[in-house]
Amino acid sequence: MASERDASWIDGDADLAAINDLVVATVQSPRTRRSWLRALALTGGGVLALLVAVFAVFWWYVGIWGVDTPVYWGIAITNFVWWVGIAHAGTLISAILLLAGQPWRRAINRFAEAMTLIAIACAGMYPLLHLGRPEFFYWLLPYPNTYGYWPQFLSPLVWDFFAVATYGVTSLMFWYIGLVPDLATMRDRSTGMRARIYGVFALGWRGSARHWERHQTAYLLLAGLATALVVSVHTVVSFDFAIAQLPGWHTTVFPPYFVAGAIFSGFAMVLTLLIPVRAWLGLRALVTDRHFDLCARLMLTAGLVVAYGYAAELFFAWYSGDPHERELLASHLHGRSAPLFWTLISLNVVLPQSLWWPAARRSVGWLFVLSILINVGMWLERYFIVIGALEHGLLPTTGGAYWPTFWDWLTFVGTLGFFAFFMLLFLRFVPALAMSELRELVPDRPRGAT
């Protein structure tokens, strides 16, 4: 992959050793330890909140949430779709951009993959907790049993379970295989217990040519598999809605629209996290403004597809002539759900258009603000899809209203804390940037010691 080498992706004159030093320092340096501990304590509170919320739903049952008749799915499903969407960026950056031969991905792929894994854990919690009897979640699995039980494979929820679980497992493998050479570096640069633990996880990596060759093959193969999954997982998640016959759910544009939305929100979340982390850990040399620029371009592209999705959904709701679809459309445009609808349009469609201007793409501050707004907008979009459609009945008598309860919010805040907590652990214990891959970006120079 010598052709990928491009000095401009690394600021300054960092050589191979300097890259290693910089990245290893994020794990070993005491410079950020105090702030790290403070942040960990704060987010640990979030984890505790999540534990309380999960305990509560097992103790008092799902009735403590705001779900009611006819809004049988509440913000738990909104959160599920949102987190799954966020989980898209990692594998997209790692796998698709790897296959597409984009060298700049190397600076951010590790970080984005970690984000993916934790986001999947957050996402996976929701549909299970949301069950009336969550203790039986394993009925989604076709497992051997004595009472003739078998999942009903026509249900999108079964597909969904498999899609998300497969995506989670594949992402984990992909992340880990990419991590092995760096764990070996960490092993070599640590002492005592730490060295041994890194050693175990490094699987005896010695950096031999044969190791590298097999590693690259496995990595590429997994990248190919993961690429398919990036598209499939949110497609299947969209089936949860598109297969149903509710107006507002039963829409053929949902699969591409969900995938684009996932990429959109995934990149937004990468920016939301990476911008402060870069400053905090002092990685400006490796994660440059050019990286952010490219992320912003991808985000803009995905955003345009999402905008097309909105347009298509609205157009076909009108064009179908179906009275129920048209009622829902009227409600979106100037009815009960209009405030929410126009908010999310401005957040997800209007504001991202600023990224056409290079100045906006290069303004780290604006990107940070915009990425947060897009995250909010995408959450609202999912709220809108899940709850907006359910609140609107097919009969004038079957409409309803939904208000999340304290426990709904606590669970959401809890998963945010859980997400941040594990991201912090990741930053502290695992090299946040892929050293081995970054080293390939360094142009040939007199070699230093490695």
Place this chain on the structure above:
Amino acid sequence: MSDELGRRAFLERMAAGLAAAGLGGCLGRDPPERIVPYARQPEYVVPGVPLFFASAFVRDAYAHGVLVETHEGRPTKIEGHPEHRASLGATCPFGQAMVRELYDPRRSTGVRRGPEPSSWPAFLRAARPQLGPGRRLGVLTGPTTSRMLADGLARLAARSPGLRWFAWSPVGRDNLHAGLQRLLGAPLACHARLDRARVVLSLDDDFLFLDPGRLRHARALAQRRRAELASAEALRLYALESFPGLTGAAADHRRAARVHDVPGLARDVLRGVLGDPVDDPWLAAALADLKIAGETGLVLAGPHQPPQVHAMVHATNHVLGAAGRTVVYGQRLERQPFGPAHSLAALVTAIARRELDALLILDENPVYTAPAALGFADALAEVPFTAHLGLYCDETGERCHWHLPLAHPLEAWGDAASDEGEVTLSQPTIRPLYDGLTAPELLAALADDPARGRDLLERTYQDTVPAAADRESWWRAAIHDGRLPAPATPVTTAVASDVLTTFLSEHVPSDISSPDLVLAFRPDPAAWDGRFSLDPWLQELPRPITRLMWGNAAFVAPDTARALGLVHDACVRLRVGDRSVDAPVHVLAGHPPDQLTVHLGYGRRAPVAGVGFDAQQLRGSDDAWSVAVIAEPLARPGGLVVDRHRGGEDQPGDAHARWLLRGEPHPRLPSPALRPESLHPTRPFAEHAWAMTIDLNACIGCNACVIACQAENNIPSVGPVESARDRALHWIRIDTYADDRGDGPRWRFQPVPCMQCEHAPCEVVCPTGATQHSHDGLNDMTYNRCFGTRYCANNCPYKVRRFNFFDYPKRDEATLPLQRNPDVTVRTRGVMEKCTYCVQRIRGAEIAAHREGRSMAAGAVVTACQGACPARAIEFGDLARPDDPVLALRRDPRAYALLAEFGTRPRTTYLARLIDPNPALRPAAPPEED
């Protein structure tokens, strides 16, 4: 999993058994006297096979017959009595709720002296000195048609000549009786015969809810408005209403009128039939119709209208020639003494004059129901010896020296008359859960007469046993039938013309300057006068039209609300004189202007604090039905619990609850036979293919089906907080649509159970296969396979699936589980449930047919909703039988499927309502289809 549930079910039963043991082993033991099962099984208790006993449901003196379904000695369900003329096999919501009341854990469990537990012998010892010559005992009862009670009081009076009988009911029919007395000069009663009527004008009489003959009327209305009748033959109903009710919704023409405008209208009606011209075009059209109908015309007035109105209305009936035909007069059936000397006010006066040494209150709660202005509660404290017999130790029980537990009607022998005078017997279906006696038994005990209920019954009615008959078998037959073969004889009446002249010259109340704002009182559709306000089944029932649950409200018309600054679901302070009550505001289209209406029966204080506010506080001492009021808006939120299943004013729902004009060519409706293209396989009919049709032309929206379903299918109530979040679990709901075509709102009801779709959207999305199609076309739920994704409910176009958000059945305390139907699974939390077409009854009928080696007869399966329906709007049957009535009904031109365009192919289908407007008052035509 099956092990897990088995264990759970086992524990549940163990718990029920322990509860039963705690009741002194009252289960499975027969009452000491002989009682007679209605039919079916000569043996007594066969496990799994229910027994049906004829009994009676009594509301304010008048009875309708019921059959009590008992399982292994537990009454579990009330059905109508098909041979009883006031029931015709149907029940009202109150009647259905009887079993819930029987097992209410808040019932009084024993004799109490003040707050201390005591015993019957102790009470009798204390009470005896109060009896005898020279002692002045007062007895207060409600209105009653029970001869046993009247006999008991007569016997007690023989021992204690100073006995005075007072009677009180907050919602009695005294005005009607007083009116008839004035008009006809005799203590008469009357009942309407809608089955003979062609034109009916209701002057503020919601007879489908208020009348003792309501079930019979609903049936007659449906019969007389069958689709095959031409406009000239069918019954046409005009309704003037001071509060939107079932009758107005059923009417072909309805108009709102203030409660105190009705007397003037009644006089106009009388003048009109006598030939005077009437200005009002609506009334003129109705009168023209009435005059054509002649003796098949009928005018009715609400029981809350003053006696004068009743007199005028029945004078009108006489002028029309309807007397004796559409309205039948007979001897007064209520046995309590009548007139001001026996009223509650007279009782208070007697107490104030120290004319009473002791007071016995029999099954009434005057401390709560008496108008506050009367000061009854304070007067009660003046009596040296007071005792209260009641099901609950209620407000009155708490303030009496003694509280005595009343045996529930399902635990005891009793008698009451229907409005037609048919004597209806009730027999105990379970040994008293607690230490209760009935009023006649208590009176007998006081009179040192050891007779028990059955003896008292036989002694009271000994004159009706034919001399030639074998007493034992005669009584056996009578109790089996639940009624006595003693017909009431009609009385021929006539009105002298000078009486008419007097009436017409008299002032009617509306001539007197009417106040700016009037507050009208009404019995509540769920609480009545407060008697039923503790029943969670009834409380959770969305009231007809208003859809209010769990409480009452101050109803007001939109324009009046604007004028007064009242806001829906905010509070209002109602001020009458120096008394005031804060009430939530319910803005209700179709309510008459310049009037507020409140329902009685709420704000209970004992045995537990109840929901709502106590409107009785505002009623004057003359127990008037309306009073001038001052309404002050308050900013406080009202906290109304309103069911959401009603169409908005902008969504008339014509495409859903359809209606057509009688006798006109119908627009083509989406026939149930219509089968949109589908990729899903069409399942051929198996041996049976169950289907239901609901005739919206018959349905009156009375809610009986909803509560019958609740009793049959072990549906728990979820409480006010959960109801406000629309988590109530009713398997059938009454969708209510209102549209206004310029002549005031018109309500249409549409009962919505599960459609049992042939292509059910719920089935394909269930990840565990917990909802599946059965071979006979049912959409079945397997509760213990459901883990609650709720996807099925999301995908149900009709939203008939209901979810157990919490473990609701676990909230049932103590005795309540005894009410449960053993044929129906009690659902745990976290599972979905919905209408099953009463699959337990289908399987029961199949098993019975199989055992007897025959095929099932048409109509062998009657669902709970179908059985309860007074109008027979619901038909259930088998599409695989060529002769099944359901098949014919599905082919009717009025038949249509709800949301047929979704291709769900529902098995539940509807028949459009027919409206038969007077051509002179024709409303806009219904919308064209296609």
